[in-house]
Amino acid sequence: DAMVIQNPRYQVTQFGKPVTLSCSQTLNHNVMYWYQQKSSQAPKLLFHYYDKDFNNEADTPDNFQSRRPNTSFCFLDIRSPGLGDAAMYLCATSREGRGRTEAFFGQGTRLTVV
């Protein structure tokens, strides 16, 4: 009955080699978020979609891009991963934007850069 599904759970990529992480939802929520979480730190918001409208956080590096082809799917593209991009990447959805309702998280994708 998973509602927010992230694939893969673990991803190993080479330094500088583009990588894509995927997220799908069965909740039909308007909003999808991508967070980056490094070890023992808080999740850090990278960007979010409200429907098709893309909203980038001011301090998100250009190396990170996102696509949302339809309501159910959202992708995180890292164009040239560096060692500092190794982290857990969390996808979340919510019914309303601006944090006004609870968020539902996937299990995360742990990215290793070698």
Next chain:
Amino acid sequence: SQQGEEDPQALSIQEGENATMNCSYKTSINNLQWYRQNSGRGLVHLILIRSNEREKHSGRLRVTLDTSKKSSSLLITASRAADTASYFCATGGGSQGNLIFGKGTKLSVKP
């Protein structure tokens, strides 16, 4: 950008004891939410308290909110070993816009 601070950063208690975690934030908010994260997993929503509410209960959880002090607390009563996890507060709908997380409290409950 991060919104606030949880206090303490780590808490170790015995099963059956109560655990209290505090969260402070900096900007105006629409609501404050608490989430739980087991090691290496995603976050699970626990409770949402709106800015016009002062206290909310859900099972063994009790959350308070003081908007004048920009702070919230999460109390877990009669803790169990299964409560061992990291707990994060997150502010929603405020001047910063989206759901912004604090640094978290790592709770360890010893059987």
